[in-house]
Amino acid sequence: MQLLNKKPESLLDVKMHYCPGCGHGIIHRLVAEVMDELGIRGRTIGVAPVGCAVFADTYFNCDMIQGPHGRGPAEATGIKRAKPDTIVFSYQGDGDLASIGMAEIVHAAIRSENITVIFVNNAIYGMTGGQMAPTTLMGQKATTCVEGRNAKQAGYPIRMSEMLATIDGATYLERTTVHTAPGVVKTKMAIKKAFQNQIDGKGFSMVEILSMCPTNWGTRLDNPSEATKFVAEGMLPVFPLGVYKDACAADKK
Amino acid sequence: MYQGIRISGFGGQGVISAGVLLAQAGMMEGKEVSFFPAYGAEMRGGTANCSVVVATDQVSTPIVTAPDTAIVLNEPSLAKFEPMVKPGGLLIINTSLVNSKPTRKDIKILNVPCNEIAAELGNAKIMNMVAMGAFAAATGAVTVDAIAKALPKVYKKLKPEVIELNVKALKRGAEFKVN
Amino acid sequence: MAEKKLMKGNEALAEGAIRAGCRFFAGYPITPQNEVPEYMSWRLPQVGGAFVQAESEVSAINMVYGAGATGVRCMTSSSSPGISLKQEGISYAAGADLPIFIGNVMRGGPGLGNIAGAQGDYWQATRGGGHGDYRTFVMAPNCVTELGNFPHKCFEVSFKYRIPSMVLADGILGQMMEPVEFKHPEIDPKTLTEPAWALGKCEGRNKRIVKSYDLKEGGVEIMVNERVQRYKQIEQNEVVYEEQMIEDADIVLVAYGISSRVCVAAMKQAREKGLKVGLLRPITLWPFPKARLIELSKRVKNFLVVEMSLGQMVEDVALAINGRANVHLHAKPGASVITADEVCKTMDKILKKEAKEYAAVK
Known part of the structure; x- marks a missing residue:
């Protein structure tokens, strides 16, 4: 019998705590496959966030650090500057990166820190129990906006990739999704490019990945298509997929 | 021996570097010294001042609130520092830029036209050295010779001929005597 | 005896840290400690170290948290309001047992207060300062020479007991100049052994994790109690x-x-x-x-x-x-x-x- 697929070496064989239908498991696996394929596991240090992916430090089979909410890019900066021959990635959710850690991500891009950021956008706070995120859609219900997000009280969702694309220091920014199989394939390609950029010393790369949170969206756990429909019909119009910055081909100013 | 000094003037008059120079000179003479600059908001608005202590015992605080000597290089500094001088202390006034007269009778006054002398020597920048020379001669807290030796330690980028000019300014300043 | 040099307190603190092997610094401008980052910005590259001007004190302490996790001797500094902002990272470093070094050049408070030298952060420094059960090793210099020499002891204690350490100075000491004498031989970080917990290249060994949390029941109690044993040793051995x-x-x-x-x-x-x-x-x-x-x-x-x-x-x-x-x-x-x-x-x-x-x- 021929072995066609196996668990990547960069992911430990432990039970994950993620809910059914959650996108984190897929994204963890994609990051791990990329680490395997690029042969960088042995020199990679990952930064785990606060939020649902807090336990990422126990799942990835490389050195890991877990620190304060939103400060991943700052921690990654310290690690990369102290140990420039390591590969450093920061794995963050939308509350972590686009709310409390807004300053850290923006300034890591401004400094063009040679790091890779995996930004999982599921438009909700997961770990704390479904509160409104900075990326929560207009009208989307959350435990801190029970009638749905309204502009008067909570303003509008932030598009991180578009905003970071205005920064000279940002090298590579792409938004992908994992709600479809082709989306998963494209996401892996984007993650690989984001790591390759770091290996090549090209500076700040971030992949924003639209992902599902059936538990806190209130979509049915036994019918994943409800959640994928939310991504397709709710998120995609607000967060269009695509490459927002690619300064790899041309030299940066 | 304890000599607490306040130096004050416009930014650009070399107030801070003159203070460092006195401390450096005192240190090279084997004395206990400290230097403390005005900083932050106090430095905005164009004035600068600093405290220097030259003493035989360890300096307890580097902030000189009742100076033995105040050196005022511009008009606003006179109003600010004349009242602070210790009774029996010394006030050195740069009469080139200070038009007002001091009012206190319980302190010694030493008038020095620093800018005029610097101009005579051909370099306006060395006016602070004229004041330092006057200070050294009047108090003996540090010697003119020690200040001269400290010059290249503090002004590391100065050419020898400019150092020489600074020493001339020190010596001219030292010729002034308390009235 | 080393030659005496006239130096500003803040610069002596920075130079002293470098002589004690510090090779990473992240900070943010605040009076009256600005000479520390200013000095580090040109001096660290000379010795192969890294300097980052962070976007905030919060970010700076977290950069140090990251760098410290790699086992590198690292430092941040600030003055009172900035130290308040750093408390998040200091608590995490204490919880992750990271030997980071912090300089606090105190000014008047609370709030924005003023920029003159003060001693109002004593409670904050000695009670931990951030959230949770922890201690920080705190040294208080009273002259520029001590500012230049205490980083050596702080790093030594920090690495021996895996505890954050702090030099608690004030604006007067930071801003004043007086003769300084560096008493310890300069430490070349290459001669230091890499700690067994330091993050880096996991090739050929088990992965390592630096973290301050344990959600298992009783997990944090065990972590804190183990730390308490080290605190007791410090109280026994390191009083000066x-x-x-x-x-x-x-x-x-x-x-x-x-x-x-x-x-x-x-x-x-x-x-x-x-x-x-x-x-x-x-x-x-x-x-x-x-x-x-x-x-x-x-x-x-x-x-x-x-x-x-x-x-x-x-x-x-x-x-x-x-x-x-x-x-x-x-x-x-x-x-x-x-x-x-x-x-x-x-x-x-x-x-x-x-x-x-x-x-x-x-």
Whole structure:
């Protein structure tokens, strides 16, 4: 019998705590496959966030650090500057990166820190129990906006990739999704490019990945298509997929 | 021996570097010294001042609130520092830029036209050295010779001929005597 | 003996850290500590280190949290309001057992306060400062030479016991220049052994995790209790203090940092008048020289705590003495300078029994 697929070496064989239908498991696996394929596991240090992916430090089979909410890019900066021959990635959710850690991500891009950021956008706070995120859609219900997000009280969702694309220091920014199989394939390609950029010393790369949170969206756990429909019909119009910055081909100013 | 000094003037008059120079000179003479600059908001608005202590015992605080000597290089500094001088202390006034007269009778006054002398020597920048020379001669807290030796330690980028000019300014300043 | 050099306190702190092997610094401008990042920005690259001007104090401490996790000797510095912002990262570093080094050049507070030298962060520094159960090793220099030499001890203790350490100075010490003498041989970080917990290349070994959390029931209790054992060792082994003229003293002044220098002058004035005054200067603020105070309190009747704050260290003194002697307080908050004359007046009052005891005043 021929072995066609196996668990990547960069992911430990432990039970994950993620809910059914959650996108984190897929994204963890994609990051791990990329680490395997690029042969960088042995020199990679990952930064785990606060939020649902807090336990990422126990799942990835490389050195890991877990620190304060939103400060991943700052921690990654310290690690990369102290140990420039390591590969450093920061794995963050939308509350972590686009709310409390807004300053850290923006300034890591401004400094063009040679790091890779995996930004999982599921438009909700997961770990704390479904509160409104900075990326929560207009009208989307959350435990801190029970009638749905309204502009008067909570303003509008932030598009991180578009905003970071205005920064000279940002090298590579792409938004992908994992709600479809082709989306998963494209996401892996984007993650690989984001790591390759770091290996090549090209500076700040971030992949924003639209992902599902059936538990806190209130979509049915036994019918994943409800959640994928939310991504397709709710998120995609607000967060269009695509490459927002690619300064790899041309030299940066 | 304890000599607490306040130096004050416009930014650009070399107030801070003159203070460092006195401390450096005192240190090279084997004395206990400290230097403390005005900083932050106090430095905005164009004035600068600093405290220097030259003493035989360890300096307890580097902030000189009742100076033995105040050196005022511009008009606003006179109003600010004349009242602070210790009774029996010394006030050195740069009469080139200070038009007002001091009012206190319980302190010694030493008038020095620093800018005029610097101009005579051909370099306006060395006016602070004229004041330092006057200070050294009047108090003996540090010697003119020690200040001269400290010059290249503090002004590391100065050419020898400019150092020489600074020493001339020190010596001219030292010729002034308390009235 | 090394040659004496005239140096600003802040610069001596930065140079001292580099000589102690520091190779990473992240900071943010705030008066009166600006010379630390300024100095680091050009000096660290000279020795192959890295400097980052962070976007905030919060970010700076987290950069240090990251760098510290790799086992590199690293530092951040700030002044009071900035240190408040850093408390998040300091708590995490304590919880992750990271040996990071922090400089606090205190100014007047609370709030924006002012930019003059003060001692109002004593509680914050010695009580941990951030959230949770932890300690920080705190040293209080009283001259520029000590500012230049204490980073050496801080890194040593930090790495030995895996605890964040802090130099608690003030704006006067940071801004003043005086002769400095670096007493320790310079440390080349290449000669240091990499700690067994340091993150780096996991090739050929098990992965390592640096973290401050454990969500299992009883997990954090175990973590904290293990740390408490190390804290006990520190209290046993690492207390540093200085005494002057203590043998025959009727009154012992207790002061740290710049206040202790004022006390030396006050003590000399008082001795000239025939008063038997001594000085105990805590150099480590945590661990506090408790045992020595207990010993002294068996013989000395009056202790006068002198501090440029509303009366913070006095609580540690009172706690140690525990009613065995009178504890008095000469406090001056708001970054106002204490003079030797004032201290002498307070001592006169104590001897004439006019001064209230600390317990009564409070």
